[in-house]
Structures are given as structure tokens and as C-alpha cells.
Amino acid sequence: MTKIWKESGFVNDDPWVIETELTKAGSNEKAIVGLDAFLQQAATGASGLGVLISPADDVTRLAPHLDRIALVAVSFPAFNDGRAFSHASLLRTRLGYAGEIRAVGDVLIDQIPLMLRCGIESFAVSNATALKRLAEGRLPGISNHYQPTAKPTANANSYSWRRVS
Template identity: 70%
Template sequence: MTRLWTETGFVENDPFVIETEDRKAGEGEQPIRPLADFLAHAEASNESGLAVLVKPADDVRKLQPYLDRIALVAVEFPAFNDGRAFSHASLLRDRLHYKGDIRAVGDVLIDPLPLMLRCGITSFAVKNATALKRLAEGRLPGIDVHYQPAARESANPGSYSWRRKAKPAA
């Protein structure tokens, strides 16, 4: 069973659905389309509130013309040792200035979750039993020291400046 988690807790009644051969978005649901399908749909319509699935080999920069119409970007972690979704999330936040929801899907484990948050991922489709249990107990692992900037603002504004993310020029 997959459950959606954010920093405020588990979310019920999420309208977004990753479509497969067996599962299609129904009444009141919004499809999360693979990148190629998303681009074709976005080009053919002026619809907003769209959702897209970015797989590891996809070029996230192709989303740039449509970012103001996207409600959700799902970045796929197909295996625990494939971290390309971290790069996708960082590119979306830092270079493309995407402000919407970035969701981790696939092999979402508890240990890398704080690092996913630092990259700007805001929601998590979790199916791992250990991760679900620890999140339900409020036991999110912590990482005390960071040596690189992150998409999120520093919790300690008096910390080392080279560890904080610089604010983009307005």
C-alpha cells in the first residue's frame, strides 16, 4: 500500500494518479503523465493544474515553458542507488525556480528522506513498510551537518554562509 506523506503528516484523498496499463485516473482524479505524454498534452491545451512524471533519464529542462501550469512534478526513484531524481529536484528548484509540489515516487526509503527534503522535494509516495512505520511514529532521521547549499532555507540563519542557499535575484 502506498501512502502520501508530507512534513505535516500523511495525506488522504490525493487526486493525483500515476497512470499505468491497469490504473487510469477516474472521476475527480488527475493523471500524472510521463514526460513525452505531458509535453504533447501541454502543447495541445491551455489547461493548468497538470502533473508530470520525470523518470531518471528524462531532461527536466523540457518542462520550463510549462512550469506555471504544473501543479505537481513527480520525480522517480526506481531503485535506492539511483539518485538522478535528486538532481531533477535541484534543477527544478534552483535553476528553473519551480515553486509547486515535487513528489518522490518509486523506491522512497526513510534514510535518504531528509536529503530529498533538502533538494526541494515536498511530498513522498511511500510504500516501504519500515519507512511508513517510522513516519507514522514521527521518527524522521536527522542530518546535523551539511557542506553544500540546499533548495530549502537554512534553519539556522547564523550558520556558515557557504552552507546556505543564496536567494535568487528578483
């Protein structure tokens, strides 16, 4: 079972569905499509779309269409594939995307704080341990940071180069 989580808690009525050959969005749902399908639809002037960015995709291809994208889902197919961190960071810092970025795939509890720092704000979580800890409000923290990211920390002293002895 997959649940959508944001920093405010679990979302009950999320309308987004990742479309596949077997799964299509219903009348009360919104479709998330792959990059190529998205670019085809965007060329017709469609707006309010969701796009799925796979690890090998070039996220900069979205640049001319960012004002028409309601949600970008970045895929984490395995816990050791971190290219979606770079996709989220590029969307926020270089491309200036202000819409929702969602982590989908192998979303683990230990990676969520890092995903938040990269600008990801919602998470499709299916990992049982992650679901349990999120339900308990037990999100791990990061005490020191080595670089700034899309979402700055509230504590300026947590950056390793700014620490005061």
C-alpha cells in the first residue's frame, strides 16, 4: 500500500495517478505521464499536467513548460540511485520550478530529510518501516550540513563551515 506524505502529515485524497499501460487516471483523478508523453501533450497547449522524471531523463527539457506543470514526480527506482536528488535540485535552483515535486519509488525514511532539502515536498511511501515511523512522527534529523540546497536550514550554525567553536 502506498500513501502520500508531506511535512504536514499523510494526504488522504491525493488525485494523482502514475499512468502505465495497465493503470489509467479515472475521471476524478489527474494523470502523471512520462517525459516524452508529457512533451507531446504540452506541445498541444495542455496545462495542469503531471510528469514522471526517470533517472536517465534530461530534466532541463521541461524548462519551456514549467508554468504548465502542476506536479513533477521524480523516480527513485532503488535506494542506491540518487539521480532524482539532482533532478529535484535542478528543478528548484536552476530552473526555478515552484510547483510540487514528489518522490516516487523506493522512498526510505532515512532519505526523506535529504529529499526535503533538495526541494521535494511530497512522498509516495510504500516501505512499511517508513510508513510506521512517519505515522509516529519519527522523521530522522540532520545535525550538520555540508552544502546549501534548495530548502535552506533554519539553523545557520548547522552548516559545517559556519560552526562556531
